Amino acid sequence: MNSSFASAPRLRTILTAILVGMLGVACLIIGLSSFLTIKNSLESQVSERLDQTSHRAMIFKPEDAPVRNGGAGGADGANAEGAQNVCETSASSSPLNAPGQSAGTLTVCVNNGNVGFSGVLDSSGDLQSLSEADVAQLKDVPAEATAQKVDLEVGNYLVEAHALPNQPQTVVVTGIPLKDMNNTLATLVAVMAGGSLAVMVIAGLLGSWIIRRTMRPLERVSAVAAGVAQADLESQVLSRAYRVQPRDSNPRSEVGAVGFALNQMLGNVQSALQAREKTENQMRAFIADASHELRTPLAAIKGYSDLLRWTENLSDSGEQSVNRIESQTARMSRLVEDLLLLARLDEGKQPVFEAVDLSEMLAESTFDMQVAAPNHRWTLNIPDDPVEVRGDRNQLQQVISNLLSNARKHTAEGTHVTASLGFAEGGFAEVRISDNGEGIDSEFIDKIFDRFTRADVARSGDAGTTGLGLPIVRAIVEAHGGSIDVQSRPGETVFKVLLPLA
Incomplete structure (x- = not known):
């Protein structure tokens, strides 16, 4: 407060x-x-x-x-x-x-x-x-x-x-x-002073009790407003519990008029939240359907480009055009797969849980990234003992790959990137991906996990992104019962992922 x-x-x-x-x-x-x-x-x-x-x-x-x-x-x-x-x-x-x-x-x-x-x-x-x-x-x-x-x-x-x-x-x-x-005058002053003091004390106590009883309806209305203010409207709708009781919403009284107006406002907010939720559900359904439908033409484009390469004697410019078609088709395919994954996670579909060794997964991903980006300096810190969690292997692999790729794409060459694994309090495994790049802009960091938000304006680098990498990471981590946090300042950016141990 x-x-x-x-x-x-x-x-x-x-x-x-x-x-x-x-x-x-x-x-x-x-x-x-x-x-x-x-x-x-x-x-x-x-x-x-x-x-x-x-x-x-x-x-x-x-x-x-x-x-x-x-x-x-x-x-x-x-x-x-x-x-x-x-x-x-x-x-x-x-x-x-x-x-x-x-x-x-x-x-x-x-x-x-x-x-x-x-x-x-x-x-x-x-x-x-x-x-x-x-x-x-x-x-x-x-x-x-x-x-x-x-x-x-x-x-x-x-x-x-x-x-x-x-x-x-x-x-x-x-x-x-x-x-x-x-x-006589002194006695009169003493009696009047003592009597006045006694009357003020009694009136204060009695008045406080009466005012407290009179203010209870307003306190109940205030409690409803405070509950709405603390509610997470991003993830829930306003239930009937977030309403002023009928006894406190009679518009004929001053407090009742406030309660009545608050109920009217909450009703409008509820309608807006329901309309937003309906729109979001329609948008998710559209994205899922569109992404699913795009798979077939993308597969056809990939197949015809391969067929063209195998059956035709292409000139240098033709070879370059086919390569361009294949690269853009692959990029579009990744975007479609990301959209489909987000749609499945939004629908609440549970991952396929199995025992996953994060030590091995982090080591392999870091070595692969070291080969793909040799101009960055890569450091791996993992414990000697295996760190196992229960989760979907492919999805957890995507979490680590996205974080490492994010560090590569948005930092300049020569940046030192460190991938660390350890144990955290409460029975969690902790994955930390840190770099010593320029850091994330303070105005951008609050929306870094929003969908289709690009970090190119916040960090250095010229690699194009879709704005879905970090939202997918957060969705996967939360689906596994974990959490993700980011802290950044010039010269140090740290992404910390907590996952429940197996």
Whole structure:
């Protein structure tokens, strides 16, 4: 499989990711909207509480102060000037002692830039002192301004400052803690984040299961298409197994429309394959019949040329003409015999099997070729022990002769041709015919075993060929249960034949 395809995500993975992603965006929008709404509501409540707390501090009279730890309440500790001099009173009669002031409330009284009182109520309602840093920060809060958040050592606070009605030089700073609001918002964020994550995980698992079930028809259609893509259409037709099932080929649904269209296409392909097979069978029958019928006139031509040679006193030109007739008749006869052999092999006729010694056959064929082509260098490599296979002696002889002749015809003089025989794994005999010629063109090597394909344009040599030698070799080898392979590059071409051992 192509690496770029192998790394591509599956459609159901993409759909599940889109589902989870859209749900995540929805959860984010809802969560953010809820958070902002609740935050604004809490801030409004805190601001309202601060206004009430500040109002109680502003109208506080020392004689109304309840008794708190850390100071006496009531009029005993009151200053004669009442609320107008609250910043000059004792801690026990400070605005923090006003009725209704809650735990965590702080107050700082500033008179003409000087701090008259500062303190904060703890969780028990007791008055505690503020640090100098907190007092200094609160002292600078502007009067009559909007409430503002400050980060103090005692915590995060919302504070505001107001001047006393009749004493503008006296400013009371009041603050309430934001801890409860912050904790509520933090809890809200944690709950919404955890809930959203749980919803996304559940939706992802459930969505993946639903999408997987929904995608099964498409996967079945894809399996049919993959089976057709892997089928060898050269040697087989498309059976009913290569069809989309009726449940997946209903054109009313999207997937069914794809399955229906695929079935239509496969039907057309099947019809084309059947038409091709019929045409090929007719062509084979025609070639077989024509070749058989050509035997008689070719025999007559050969006979009359022999008779003419024996009975007539031929001139030199006449002798040359008769020789030409005989050579062309012999060439035509070989072509007819090759066509008849291919026709018999195409019909599936089994060879006549007998024990054949490949060592002897290869040696004799190589010696004959050495005599016929002395300008080539021939080398024979065979084992000492006989290498026997079961097959048709004449057909196997034709395999070896064709391969050796092919090496002679398509290589230049002086080429080194090596014929080797040995044993291969799996119980096979291996015949190798190699040469160091120019090699076979890469564009031609894929069709070298096709019928009527000439190799003259791919390799050197000027001997004419019919284009049937190598197709006959492959047909014979495959009829014997073997295989043939070729590998070629400039300077080396190797034909390897594997045949089952006897």
